Amino acid sequence: MTCGRGKTRCGLHTSVAGGLGKMLGRAKALGEDAAQIFVKSNRRWEMPLLDEEEAENFRVGKKAQNLWVCAHAGYLINVAGDSATRRKSIHALAEEIRRAEELDLEALVVHCGSRGERVPAEARRRAMEGFCEALDKSQTCRIRIALENSAGQGSSMARDLAEWGELVAGLPGKRRAACLDTAHAFAAGYDLRTEAGRKHLFGKIQKEIGIENLVVIHANDSKTECGSGVDRHEHLGRGKIGGPGLRAFLREAWGGGIPRIGELPPGEREDRENLDFLQSNRPTS
Template sequence: MSLRVGAHVSISASRASNDPETPPHGNIANAVFRQTAFGGNCGQIFTHSPQVWEDPNVDAAEAEQFRSATESDLDGPWVIHTSYLVNLCTPKDDLREKSLQSMQREVDAADQLGIPYVNVHLGAHTGAGVEGGLDNAAGVVDDVDVPSDVTILIESDAGAGTKLGGEFEHLAGIIDRTDTDIDVCLDTAHVFAAGYDLSSAAAVDETVEAFDDVVGLEHLQCIHLNDSKHDCGTNKDEHAHIGEGLIGEAGMERIVNHPDLQSVPLVLETPTEDGKSFAWNIDRVRSLRRE
């Protein structure tokens, strides 16, 4: 199975003057330019700053450039990651409404751009409890008018505080509660932080089997492939370079080669530090793959 691997890249018009991946023009097609510069063939974007409530604001010409460049230069797929402010589980009416409106804008942008997936965290129940939080999240998802060619992905979480998504049962719970067809994105650093071991081939096999038993591998459409700077079960979310964190080379190699995961696209959110960028990490993933 052909390896699909890429990174979460910026759509901004420019970056630091010493950045070799500075794009030639200023629109969302910058993402395709950067992805190919890093050596990726699929990837993820924010349509706007993730720290604010903002419209994607993509015009028709930019969307056409993005779709055309993607078709000619990448294997795909792309994923849109929603704003960090979105909280599907919230019991607060105002935040629920803002989250719903933001989700609607993102799935509409995905449809415009030909992107099949919109990735979102469940968020925090902030006192509503696990069951109440999952009920709230399902209500928001079912109120989104999702285009036929777009699927919402619920991302696994590191599990700190009242955030949901750290347990596979939470992911199964939201799938069971919705009338909307939704699927899942697993973040390896989050899964590890939440207490599912990935640090050896045997541990990866056990965790994949647990996910299949609880959620079902048919729902896994994307993996955020990140190593972890913190140990298993710490609920601490800080990403490391591939094979250089506490998941380590053995765990990463098994994830990349596991027979049930080989067709799942891998999107890196690894750091840029120690002289290593997305390009280094993408090359590292390819070096671990046994065809």
């Protein structure tokens, strides 16, 4: 069963070094049918201009090789932050939303932000208003914003799936989406090694998010223990979740049709192995 979404696509976060054309080449050489990119440097505020021809070539090339692509927004963005950070974040996010739509991407994955010293409800309100403001400012009409669950490191929001759900629900209907990161869920206390743990997570997602809103899964193993609250990705099958748990999770029928993206340290051999892991563990039933 694939929940009407068709074949389950798999890929990795893929470098755009040398330009978007190079990225398409990398995806092809590796055999990806899904990929995630940064549309700008992930640790800087500034967004460089994009050559129109490069954008057009990317759109055409992506279609020709039948590649599903999402973007991950910059790590500095915190729409729940203090006034100055929040203003900068909304501005930067609006630019990224516009760029992602211009490139005809499927979704823009964004972190929910950190509450700092604020009470949770106030931080959530600031975040939700910030996301809506960024969408307005971007003057776009299509690209979906996929809010990602967190490991709960520092004061990052959306470790708790009810909180994640509330934030997702705060997005305007047509633009609403979510991204589940397996390493973050595991570090947040969802034990993907056991059938009971996987069932519990699925139930929570069904209740708080809605499977139809889950547009991408970040399939990562975790360097840290279940419930550690610490976000450290590990190559698939080599971390604390481990091969059996991850395989079982990835093969769950409910995840059929939802693209999986590995976000792991790059390397020629590692990329190959991680992609093989994903491709050989698509849902079968």
